[in-house]
Amino acid sequence: MTLRIAEIFGPTIQGEGALIGEPTVFIRAGGCDYRCSWCDSLHAVDSAYRETWRPMQPDAIWEEVRRLSGGQPLTVSISGGNPAIQDFAPVIGRGKAEGYRFACETQGSIARDWFGDLDWLVLSPKPPSSGEQVDWEAFAKCVAAGQGAGATVMKIVIFDEADFNWAREAAARFPDLPLYLQPGNPEVDPQTPVDLETLSERMLWLVDRVTEAGWFSARVLPQLHVFLWGNKRGV
């Protein structure tokens, strides 16, 4: 069995969401069933980059994670693209046998049995600004598939007022999922330096909106890696 892998890198810290700050090796899968207008990982999504995706056997993927982490168990984050397109069960099985922990980030459009093997399942339904539309039935299947996971959480990126209102409804559908909100990054070109002022402003706007609305069940976090490294890849 072969998996298409856009990149494997780390250890670095997780920059966003529930595991922010956690030393992590990232496996970024190539390929996505979505094409969000503001996608910050086009190199793992757009089929124009397809030739840069390495076809790798689960064993080879695992060897690379082990090499990067010096054989010392840590958290491995499987992201993309949408990693749920492919079968990561063999990679997770290999890693868990050696004491590694696994997180997976996916939009929640495709359910997989191996979600239940994860320590963290992060489901990120995409708001209106993405140009995509969430299939809530498929999303509910992902939540169900993650039942055996250590934890399932919801993460929503918010660019504007419409996204904010949508996020409130999305969260209300799954009140039991811990919720993380993240301001959108309007500048995703790896060549363009990030404007920290704009990033801060968007974060402050979201903090204000959430606290004004009394939405105290949501945690609000920026993409810390963008503050620290800009849009640079592989960190």
Place this chain on the structure above:
Amino acid sequence: MTLRIAEIFGPTIQGEGALIGEPTVFIRAGGCDYRCSWCDSLHAVDSAYRETWRPMQPDAIWEEVRRLSGGQPLTVSISGGNPAIQDFAPVIGRGKAEGYRFACETQGSIARDWFGDLDWLVLSPKPPSSGEQVDWEAFAKCVAAGQGAGATVMKIVIFDEADFNWAREAAARFPDLPLYLQPGNPEVDPQTPVDLETLSERMLWLVDRVTEAGWFSARVLPQLHVFLWGNKRGV
């Protein structure tokens, strides 16, 4: 019973540690048994500010938290100074009866029975750069007092290589406590604008040190509020 309170503010988001991003109202107690060289809350520590600390009854403190949060339960963080100097049991009791959650941040020099009533006990032993010396026996008593709490975690601020090595030993003493590392903020004067470049560099240094050392049980987080608001108070 009267408590000395330096400030009560929020809701805003928690800027550091295990609850980073969590909407929170802060109760900052006045008074401290430490005097860290790089203290970022001198207005709640230095007795020169003593006259600015309001003597408040637990009921009055609670009314203020309720007013700020619009009566809607959220997380309340009790910090300082060292809040363990005073008796916050009545405040916590009032709040928990109304569904609020409580976190307390303390260096771990004074144990209190009410630690066990908390949802989160955050113990921050101070590294050598602080100029203070940790009494590990007293610290262990704090850990024991927090046994009934939802969770007890350790947070260590790191300024330099000596602090880093000290933190490794400190963490090894309490391997069961989830661990959060935080780069020190060298510029704590509220009048001086924060240098984001320096903050980023210190964070990147700490991420590199932690990942190079294979210290994967530690989470590394900056003081997000300093990135967003500088050293401004009341946010």
